[in-house]
Each structure stands twice: as C-alpha cells, then as structure tokens.
Amino acid sequence: MSPSLEARDLTKQFGRFTALNGLNLKIEGTKCVGFLGPNGAGKTTTLKLLTDMIFPTRGEAFINGVSSRRDRKRALGDAGVLIESPEIYSSLTPNEALGMVADLRGLPAADRRDRIRTVLGEVKMTEWADQKVGRFSKGMKQRINIAAALVHDPDVLILDEPSTGLDPRGMAEVRSIVRDLKKSQRLIFMSSHILSEVVDVCDEVALIDKGKLLFYDSLDNVTSRFADGHQSVDAMLARPVGADQVGQTVATLPGVSSATLLDPRRIRIKFTGGLAAQERLVEALVGLHLGVLQVTESESALEEIYLQQISRGD
Amino acid sequence: MAGATVDLPAGRLHVPQSGQQVTKLARYQFREYLRSRRFVALAGIVVAIGVIVTAIVAHFRGGLVASNLAFYGSFWGGGSPFVAVLAAVFFGGDAIAGEFQNKTGYFLMGLPLRRGTVYVGKFIAAYLAGVAMMLLFLVILVLNGVYYFGGSAFPWQLGISFVLALVYLSAVLGATFFFSSLFKTSAYGFVLTALLFIIGFTLLQDVVTGLVKIEPWMLISYADSAIGTIFASPVNWGLSGTITTSSMMVGRMHIVTTTYTAGIAEGVVIMIVYLLLAAIGGLLLFEREEFS
Incomplete structure (x- = not known):
C-alpha cells in the first residue's frame, strides 16, 4: 500500500474563529508535497489535526488510511512528525533522546544504535551525539527533531515549517536534508510559507488560505494552469x-x-x-x-x- | 551523509503495547528527574529538615526520645506528610503543564503514544522520585533511631507508617497532576498544590471540626493523621475515627475542644478516594487537552 494522507471535511473552530473550513485533501504516493499559505492560513492547524494534537470540530484525518483521532497510536506508527519545533528534554543527549523515541516506537534493540547513528549522520549531528541537548542552538535542536522523526524510517513524514526560525545557513541545511529525504521512498508533507523552499524541494503544492484549500496540483501544472x-x-x-x-x-x-x-x-x-x-x-x-x-x-x-x-x- | 545507511527489518515496526510504553516512558522520565536540579534541590531540603530534626532531638531529648514510638510518631508522623507534599509539588507541579509550556509535549505527542500512556508514565516517574525523597527522610530518622534506641529502632509500626505515607504521596501527587492538567502554566500547578496541601486543607479541617463540629472525613489532611496515629497505643485500625474531647478554663471561659483522629483503614480509604478522583479527573482532562 502506498503511503497516504487524507483530510475529509476537516474543520476546526477555536471559539468563533474558523481556523480550517471543510478541508478535503487526499495525497497518495511517494513524493514531496508543499503545503503553502500565509501565516494564520490553517497550515499548522491541518498538520495538528492530522496528528491528533488537536481535535476536529467536524470531519476526520487519516494517515495511511487510519483515523488519527480514533487510533492515534496506529496512525502515527508509520509517520514521522515534526510540528512547532518541539523542545527536547534538556538533560538528554541526542543519542538518549533518539534512543527513547526508538524504544517507544518499538525499534528492535539490536538495530537501534546503528539506526540512530545513521539518522544523526543524515542530519549532520554525529559529532554532537553525546552532548546535552540543552546547550544546543535552535538549528541544532531542529536537526535532532528531524532525526527523531526519521529514526523509525517512516513511510510518511509530516513537517511543519522545518526551516522557520533558522539562520540562512540552517535553512539551507534543513532544505538539503529534506531534499535527501526525497531519495528514500516516502511521502513528505511539508508546510511552509517560503516559496523558494517549496519550489526547491517539492513535487506538488497545496495552497491554503483562511482555512480553505485553494488548489492542490503538481508544481508544473500549477504554473501552467495559473x-x-x-x-x-x-x-x-x-x-x-x-x-x-x-x-x-x-x-x-x-x-x-x-x-x-x-x-x-x-x-x-x-x-x-x-x-x-x-x-x-x-x-x-x-x-x-x-x-x-x-x-x-x-x-x-x-x-x-x-x-x-x-x-x-x- | 556520514555513516552507512541502516535499513530496518522488512515489514513495519511493531509499536509496543501501551503497558510496555508506560514502563519505558516512566523509566526515561525518572532518569530525567534524577538528573534534574529540582531533584538535588529537594534532596537538599529533605536533608536540611533531617538535620533540624536531629538537632532538636539532640538538644531537647526528654519526652521526644522517651520511646521509639513517641519519636517516630512525632517526627515521621509529622514530617513525612510534609515531605510528600514537597515531593508532589516539585515533581508533579509541572509534569503535565510543563509539557505545554516548555513545548516538550510536541516531542512526545508526535510519537504513537496514547495520551493516557504519557499521563500514567509521567505519574509513575514522579511517584518514584517522590518515594526516593521519602526514603531519604526515613533513613535520616532511622539513623537517629538507631543512635537513641539501638536494636529497637525498627518497630513494626514504622513499616506500616511508611506504606501509609506512600499512599498519601500518591494521593497528593494525584491532586498535583489534576491541577497540572487543568492549567497550561506550570506555576499554577505548583502554587495551587502547595497552598492547598500546606495551608488550605488544614484551615478547612479547623473550620469543619471547630465550627461545623463534624468528623472531617472528606479531607485528606484528616486522613494523613493515620501516618502518625499508627504509633499510638492502642491502634485504631477501624473505618471510623476517634473523637477526643478535652476542656480547659481560660480566664472565665470554659473552652471545649474536640479532636478527630482517623482510623487507619478510614485514612487509607480517604487517601485512595482522593487518588482515584484526582488522578482520573486529571487523566480525563489531559485526554481532552489540545496542543494548540
């Protein structure tokens, strides 16, 4: 089965404010899809609904056909998630933080160490593997967060503005990491408001504004259509x-x-x-x-x- | 790319059962507590309390060391509930709220974990850290006991009292987790638990016993008296408390005071009810909490 993400009539209201309004979107296959929109358009809301961090007012979200609200454990089992640039417990080292993630995800103990070494290599953090995360810069923490999303080699990657808040070098590095990730067969759904990033990295693009999907198509089609x-x-x-x-x-x-x-x-x-x-x-x-x-x-x-x-x- | 790529075994990974995830999460969280400054700080406070107790006993002796039961009744019975409250505030105050405030929750909630798994795992870790503090306080008192009472430093009542203190710790921690789930700001959890358990319940108990004049069976501060009364003779093991009335003349005023002391079983029931209500309430709140 090819990896997939789906939003069915997904709606989210915060009080009177409608953050997302009846989103219908189905993404299937191994590719990178950029999720574009201005600040407050509903991008992060969509990703949080997909990953059951917030709950829909109406509608349902699915990862690989599994409702994330009804069975978040199974839905997130094959997904790597990076939302809101999370903080990692400051006393942990990258090795320990990724070890915890791998352990909780059920990676066999025999493969864990090598797999962690691989993903730390992918995000170019090998030499920091045994330093406390609390001392890291924002960019370094973000790279560890990306490694944590990759540690179980997921089918689906959900990334929320992965390069936001980073300096130009950090942004370029994160972009390069995402480009490398495309080489593996997986579905990457990445929100961004940086157009060049999406053009640089993604095959398809979905544009959202004021909680409504404006279009979803391949970059080439979008360009020629509009x-x-x-x-x-x-x-x-x-x-x-x-x-x-x-x-x-x-x-x-x-x-x-x-x-x-x-x-x-x-x-x-x-x-x-x-x-x-x-x-x-x-x-x-x-x-x-x-x-x-x-x-x-x-x-x-x-x-x-x-x-x-x-x-x-x- | 540094290092060789490691492919995972064919087929998708088997995410562990929720019970296993609770154990794993509790282990990592407990390690986080052990490394934290607050663990060292609270250990320092407990040692300081122990040193003060040691100094008071050494200075006054007399009735304080008249018997091993009197000694433990006063200092373990009076001190351990306070240590339990401190432990609950230090380790539980921001256990849930901190996940929102510090954004560490976004790291955990991206994993295939049920919310309940996170809640229970963190509760167990905080509880174990609290038990470590209770043990530290017990060791200090027992060292005093060995010095003053030699071979009689280990009365059987001490073992039961320790278990009662651990039940009390779980009840207070349950309440702390409830407040921590109620707010997304750590400070509220800290302050509410500390105020409620150090001042609030004691005041309420005074009101209930002094003004309403009924047995304060609904208050956990009443239940914690079981930790100390186990050292009394005879022990009230029952489900109802003991009522002691005393009177005295202050000038021309005749003052009658009524003291209620919880039976051991009664105290345990009250503590468990508090634990269940608070912990389940907190869990239900966390289940509905959004990472918005």
Whole structure:
C-alpha cells in the first residue's frame, strides 16, 4: 500500500474563529508535497489535526488510511512528525533522546544504535551525539527533531515549517536534508510559507488560505494552469549583459513573450509552449553566446500565482 | 551523509503495547528527574529538615526520645506528610503543564503514544522520585533511631507508617497532576498544590471540626493523621475515627475542644478516594487537552 494522507471535511473552530473550513485533501504516493499559505492560513492547524494534537470540530484525518483521532497510536506508527519545533528534554543527549523515541516506537534493540547513528549522520549531528541537548542552538535542536522523526524510517513524514526560525545557513541545511529525504521512498508533507523552499524541494503544492484549500496540483501544472499559459525561467550568465542586448536578442526568440534583466547577470524570460518550447529556448539561449551557465524555473512564477490566489480571497 | 545507511527489518515496526510504553516512558522520565536540579534541590531540603530534626532531638531529648514510638510518631508522623507534599509539588507541579509550556509535549505527542500512556508514565516517574525523597527522610530518622534506641529502632509500626505515607504521596501527587492538567502554566500547578496541601486543607479541617463540629472525613489532611496515629497505643485500625474531647478554663471561659483522629483503614480509604478522583479527573482532562 502506498503511503497516504487524507483530510475529509476537516474543520476546526477555536471559539468563533474558523481556523480550517471543510478541508478535503487526499495525497497518495511517494513524493514531496508543499503545503503553502500565509501565516494564520490553517497550515499548522491541518498538520495538528492530522496528528491528533488537536481535535476536529467536524470531519476526520487519516494517515495511511487510519483515523488519527480514533487510533492515534496506529496512525502515527508509520509517520514521522515534526510540528512547532518541539523542545527536547534538556538533560538528554541526542543519542538518549533518539534512543527513547526508538524504544517507544518499538525499534528492535539490536538495530537501534546503528539506526540512530545513521539518522544523526543524515542530519549532520554525529559529532554532537553525546552532548546535552540543552546547550544546543535552535538549528541544532531542529536537526535532532528531524532525526527523531526519521529514526523509525517512516513511510510518511509530516513537517511543519522545518526551516522557520533558522539562520540562512540552517535553512539551507534543513532544505538539503529534506531534499535527501526525497531519495528514500516516502511521502513528505511539508508546510511552509517560503516559496523558494517549496519550489526547491517539492513535487506538488497545496495552497491554503483562511482555512480553505485553494488548489492542490503538481508544481508544473500549477504554473501552467495559473500563469495564463506562460512559463517563466531565470537564466544565469557568466558575463554581464545590457538591457538593450537582451531586448534585441533574447526577447526576440520564438515563443518568448518578455525578457527582463533582473541584474546584469540574470534574465527572467517568460515564454509559452510547455516543455518542448523550454527545450528550444535553452538551445537558442546557448546559441546566443551570452555565457549561459544555468536555466532554472523561476521562483517568481509560483510567487505570482501565490499572491494572485491569496489576494483573490481578500 | 556520514555513516552507512541502516535499513530496518522488512515489514513495519511493531509499536509496543501501551503497558510496555508506560514502563519505558516512566523509566526515561525518572532518569530525567534524577538528573534534574529540582531533584538535588529537594534532596537538599529533605536533608536540611533531617538535620533540624536531629538537632532538636539532640538538644531537647526528654519526652521526644522517651520511646521509639513517641519519636517516630512525632517526627515521621509529622514530617513525612510534609515531605510528600514537597515531593508532589516539585515533581508533579509541572509534569503535565510543563509539557505545554516548555513545548516538550510536541516531542512526545508526535510519537504513537496514547495520551493516557504519557499521563500514567509521567505519574509513575514522579511517584518514584517522590518515594526516593521519602526514603531519604526515613533513613535520616532511622539513623537517629538507631543512635537513641539501638536494636529497637525498627518497630513494626514504622513499616506500616511508611506504606501509609506512600499512599498519601500518591494521593497528593494525584491532586498535583489534576491541577497540572487543568492549567497550561506550570506555576499554577505548583502554587495551587502547595497552598492547598500546606495551608488550605488544614484551615478547612479547623473550620469543619471547630465550627461545623463534624468528623472531617472528606479531607485528606484528616486522613494523613493515620501516618502518625499508627504509633499510638492502642491502634485504631477501624473505618471510623476517634473523637477526643478535652476542656480547659481560660480566664472565665470554659473552652471545649474536640479532636478527630482517623482510623487507619478510614485514612487509607480517604487517601485512595482522593487518588482515584484526582488522578482520573486529571487523566480525563489531559485526554481532552489540545496542543494548540
């Protein structure tokens, strides 16, 4: 059975405030899904309902087909959870904290030590394995929390803004860890309000605002569906170019609707025609001898869609 | 990636039974208590109480060491309930509330554990830490007893009184866990338990016996008297208390005082009822508590 997460008519009210309003969402398979939305949109509420940390006013949440409200123990058995950057008992070392998690999850004693060493390696905390967690920085604690979510090699990973509150280096490290996690066959459901993070790491995206799901689709589909048929890429150059040069060369290429110089070595190109057009565009760009180093999907595409969808609800 | 990847055995893991998880969790939590500053601090307080008792006995002697039963009746009977309350406040005050306030609960609640497992595991750990404090106090008194009474330092009543004190500890801890579950702020649990058990119940007992003039069977402070009265002769093992009336003249006023002392069985029943009501109430509260 492939891993899955499901919300059926999931609703949560805090007093008169509706934090989540009839969410229906089914995610199945091994992939990474970004759960996007502005602060207060209902992202963390959804994840807490999925993991039975709070209780639904209406509806039900399922992990691998098991209702987390009715049988939280079985539902969370195959899930790794990181919500709200938890604190670990300060007197424990990473080895001890992960040992406790492994023990409570029923990892065979014979495999425990090696498995803990592996996950500490994955989050690059091996050399801190026997230091007290109480002395750790926020970023280090977060890495131990990720290791704790991974220690039993779960089918499903639920991550709530894993890089929030970290410095740029910490954010990059967490992103790199999540990218590595994708290589293993599991379903990762990660909430974030950092668009670049989602573009960088996820295959699919779900957007939520004011407790309502606005869309859930693959990144490619979302981009083509909401961008009026336009796609957007950023070309990085080895040498600086001028705006005139860009206007006379790149902007006139077939399928290109606009080319904007973001900085002397970066051009944002809007075009139509899908993947085939993108392939022709890259070849043509190389042919212009501008010193193209790389062409990447523009982060702004999702950003534009995000802002457009969010502002529609205002 | 450092180190070789270790694959877990084929098939999904078997999450332990809730009973096993309780034992495991209690073991880790108890270790956490043993390493905590509060454990060292409370041990220091208990030793300090023991030193004061030792100094008082050494200085005054007389009736205090007239017999081993009088000695234990005064100091174990009077001191152990206080140590139990301190232990409950120190180890139970923030046991549940602290999980919310310090966000450690998010670490535990992401695991496949029932809420009841967390509650019971933490209760057992706090109880064991409290038992350690009771034992420490007992050892100090017994050392005094050995010094003054030699081979008579171990009357059978002391064993029963120790068990009664442990029952009392469980009842107070039950109440502490109830308050700790009621609030998401640790300080409330600490303050309410301390106020209630050190001052509140004693005041209530004075009101019930002095003004209402009935046996205060509904108060746990009445029940804890069984810990000391076991050293009296004859022992009231019964389910009803002993009523002693005395009168005296203060100036022209004739004052009659009535003292109620719980029978041993009565004291045990009251303590167990408190334990069950408070612990179950706290558990039900925790079952409904949201990590929002």
